[in-house]
Amino acid sequence: MTDDGFIELDGVEKVFEVRRRTGFMRRERRSVRAVDSLSFTVARGEMVGYIGPNGAGKSTTIKMLTGILAPSAGRLRVAGIDPSRERTRLAHRMGVVFGQRTTLWWDLPLIDSYRLMHRMYRIPDARYRENLDRLVELLGLSDLLDVPVRQLSLGQRMRGDIVAALLHDPEVLYLDEPTIGLDVMSKARVREFLRQLNAERATTVLLTTHDLQDIEQLCSRVMVIDQGRLVYDGALAGLHEVGESERILVVDLERELPPIEAPAPARVVRVEGPRQWLAFPASESAAGLVARVAAEYPMVDLSVREPDIETVIAKMLTTPADPPPSPHSPQDPADHAVP
């Protein structure tokens, strides 16, 4: 196998058979096609965003890539290995972080989890030491090594999980919502770390997220999956074009005024007292619009809101005949946290 296809999927499917109670002693069998004829390749050293709405099949794909689940059909290879058949062999070469659940031992201090992994993965002592020191330093965990995992905050725990996933120098790292529920500072820290990891070690990274900024700051390539099928594979900028997504300029005026007359296609989509919301194409710079508004209106403050992934994808998936989705629905990634 060439390096061009470090991760290779060809017509991969995953069908779950679910049994549902429909009444007393009555059960109905139903199959859920979570992943449907999915084909893509990821080259060694690439950092790819893997996005899509809830239930699209992202986590199922990652579970197949890590060998936790076997595909129902199709061919899947990572570094030439069939993950579900040779899971242990592959485990030494991959790391995985599930944002919604930890791989660390809940009751043990962080350092004890790492010691266990040292033994489990048979990491040579010198390499373990070196990796531990470097990762703990980079992710700012040195003061937390003796704290039991359950006492860590979400952001601290997530950083702890990332260290655990990387102690054995994996060639590929799967991240399933690694910034879910993190505050701005922690997100920035995790992103900076991932960028560095990818640049310095050429670690291949597949990143699932509902946070568009994760993708914007980290991935030059993004794959969009919807109902188990790949519906887009390309640059993030292209996704904005396909989805004709919009950004929102939020303007605080000195006082309540009639809607700002903005140059088309920018337009006011909401007014609340002195605050007005203007939608404009995400592919355009905000500078021109800001200058126009500032020149003609008494502006005291402004901010620009990025479209969230759901809005971009919704736009992309709706046909022109469909009514346009609401101009902006701010969405906190935490909305997708475990119920």
Ligand SMILES: Nc1ncnc2c1ncn2[C@@H]1O[C@H](COP(=O)(O)OP(=O)(O)OP(=O)(O)O)[C@@H](O)[C@H]1O
């Ligand atoms: N073990 C399972 N048994 C039955 N159905 C499942 C199982 N795991 C996932 N599914 C179904 O497969 C589909 C895809 O689920 P998956 O978890 O892969 O979505 P996702 O893209 O990760 O969504 P989210 O953004 O909410 O995390 C969903 O319809 C889900 O209900």
Ligand SMILES: [Mg+2]
């Ligand atoms: Mg998921």
